[in-house]
Amino acid sequence: MSVKFIHCSDLHLGRQRLAGKLPDSDMRAAFQYIVNFTLEQQADALLIAGDIFDSPNILPPYLQQATECLAPLQRAGVPVFAIEGNHDRATISGDTPSWVRYLNDIGLLHLLTIPFNATGPVIKPWDPQKREGSYIDFKGVRLIGAGYLGAGTIKRAKLIAEHMAGWQWPGAVVMLLHAGPDYMVQEGGGFAKESLAFLRENVDYLALGHIHKPMTYENWAINPGSPEHIRLEESRYDGKPRGLAVVEIDPLADNPLLRAEILAVPKRQVLTVTYDCTPHSNRTKRAMELISEDIAQKLRELGAGPETAVRLELIGAVNLGRIRLDTAALAEFLEQQVPVRAVEVNSTGLQLATNATGSELAAVVTTSREALELQAIHELLTEKPLPGLEEQVDALARLFYQFKEDVRQNATPQEIRERLSGSELVDRLVAEELNQLPARSVAAAKDGEA
Numbered sequence: 445m446s447v448k449f450i451h452c453s454d455l456h457l458g459r460q461r462l463a464g465k466l467p468d469s470d471m472r473a474a475f476q477y478i479v480n481f482t483l484e485q486q487a488d489a490l491l492i493a494g495d496i497f498d499s500p501n502i503l504p505p506y507l508q509q510a511t512e513c514l515a516p517l518q519r520a521g522v523p524v525f526a527i528e529g530n531h532d533r534a535t536i537s538g539d540t541p542s543w544v545r546y547l548n549d550i551g552l553l554h555l556l557t558i559p560f561n562a563t564g565p566v567i568k569p570w571d572p573q574k575r576e577g578s579y580i581d582f583k584g585v586r587l588i589g590a591g592y593l594g595a596g597t598i599k600r601a602k603l604i605a606e607h608m609a610g611w612q613w614p615g616a617v618v619m620l621l622h623a624g625p626d627y628m629v630q631e632g633g634g635f636a637k638e639s640l641a642f643l644r645e646n647v648d649y650l651a652l653g654h655i656h657k658p659m660t661y662e663n664w665a666i667n668p669g670s671p672e673h674i675r676l677e678e679s680r681y682d683g684k685p686r687g688l689a690v691v692e693i694d695p696l697a698d699n700p701l702l703r704a705e706i707l708a709v710p711k712r713q714v715l716t717v718t719y720d721c722t723p724h725s726n727r728t729k730r731a732m733e734l735i736s737e738d739i740a741q742k743l744r745e746l747g748a749g750p751e752t753a754v755r756l757e758l759i760g761a762v763n764l765g766r767i768r769l770d771t772a773a774l775a776e777f778l779e780q781q782v783p784v785r786a787v788e789v790n791s792t793g794l795q796l797a798t799n800a801t802g803s804e805l806a807a808v809v810t811t812s813r814e815a816l817e818l819q820a821i822h823e824l825l826t827e828k829p830l831p832g833l834e835e836q837v838d839a840l841a842r843l844f845y846q847f848k849e850d851v852r853q854n855a856t857p858q859e860i861r862e863r864l865s866g867s868e869l870v871d872r873l874v875a876e877e878l879n880q881l882p883a884r885s886v887a888a889a890k891d892g893e894a
Contacts, residue, residue, distance in 0.1 A: 449491050449690075449692075450478065450689070451688065455492070462786045465785065468509075480516075485690070490522065490525070491525050492525070493526075493651045493653030494526075497532050514552040523554060524553035524554065526556070527653075528542060528555070529654060554580060556591075585616045585617070588620070590620065590622075591622055593621075597623045611646075616701075624667060625659070658706050660706065668686065669681060671686070673711055676753055677755060682711070687711070689706050713753065714753045717742060731768075739756065740782050756787055758789065758790065761794070769794075791818075792845050822837065
């Protein structure tokens with residue numbers, strides 16, 4: 445008889461988006477949908493592959509969200525098997541208490557952990573009295589939880605696989621791992637998808653998390669992606685199902701994995717609009733007013749409503765001496781006049797117009813903070829170009845400006861790393877640096893030792 449699991453990850457309860465303009469109840473609603481779906485499907489268990497919470501220092505309302513969402517599963521006798529993600533813990537290692545541990549202690553879930561010491565992983569069976577352990581046997585399936593392994597993901601996962609190779613277990617094996625193949629090898633929790641091969645020998649289904657993009661590897665390793673837009677730019681994944689995976693396993697079959705399919709979880713509507721400012725580049729009057737009205741009309745034509753979130757990408761060439769670029773005022777105008785729930789404006793796609801006169805350039809001192817900062821970064825990169833990227837000054841200036849904005853808006857280190865992972869320019873920078881290192885150092889860096 446087959447066993448059915450529902451697999452999800454990266455719920456991020458408590459995430460504050462756009463200074464609170466988008467409600468944190470979105471994440472709770474997504475979690476509630478997954479729980480209800482688990483019950484409706486009469487699944488045997490729910491798997492959560494990390495990042496239940498957005499921070500280890502959550503406020504009481506978000507802990508309450510978690511307990512209220514998990515309670516129906518407890519009442520129905522449907523177990524939840526979970527691991528901690530990088531957002532759930534204050535540190536990668538150590539015994540620091542976490543709120544996921546609290547949920548485990550009160551019986552709402554089973555937290556699977558693999559601590560490491562000087563000799564390697566300490567892998568123990570689940571102890572129901574102590575409510576702790578690395579793996580648990582459930583209906584012929586052995587579930588092992590590796591959690592978040594940081595920059596040493598490849599090395600540590602190999603050590604875990606070596607331990608599993610010695611098991612004399614007749615059933616199927618499911619592993620929960622908060623990590624993402626193809627997620628920039630040098631970043632914590634990332635590794636090349638080729639590194640999955642050593643796990644494939646011992647694992648029938650690999651339940652992944654960490655990356656908010658839905659990913660499937662040879663139909664046995666799956667990351668269902670975040671069930672809600674944790675960042676608005678994740679709406680670019682909305683072209684395919686994202687949010688949960690349905691997994692069916694026959695523990696006695698030669699090929700135990702019968703089904704592994706990603707399904708969509710309903711999310712808040714996010715409209716992405718790209719607007720070219722070039723036609724207004726040299727206007728001396730009403731430039732921002734006309735830009736604002738154009739974008740508002742476009743949003744209305746696209747069917748934006750009061751609960752819509754908007755991701756606005758400004759592109760084109762802008763003469764900073766003539767246009768006072770005020771992205772905060774633009775967002776406020778659209779939110780009030782369309783109206784929509786919240787607008788995120790990304791101006792890093794703008795280029796500096798090169799046809800400004802001397803007097804116009806002098807007038808930059810009266811323009812906006814965004815324009816001044818972008819110009820300053822551009823000038824610095826022009827004077828001191830980065831090796832191998834001498835022809836990419838415009839793109840680099842926009843990228844560095846976005847990093848600066850992330851810091852100004854109190855983005856978490858993880859959010860900044862996520863942006864790094866999505867940049868081709870950063871990959872080229874890393875490759876250039878690795879080319880300068882001895883081969884041994886490169887190998888160590890890729891294996892998480894550097």
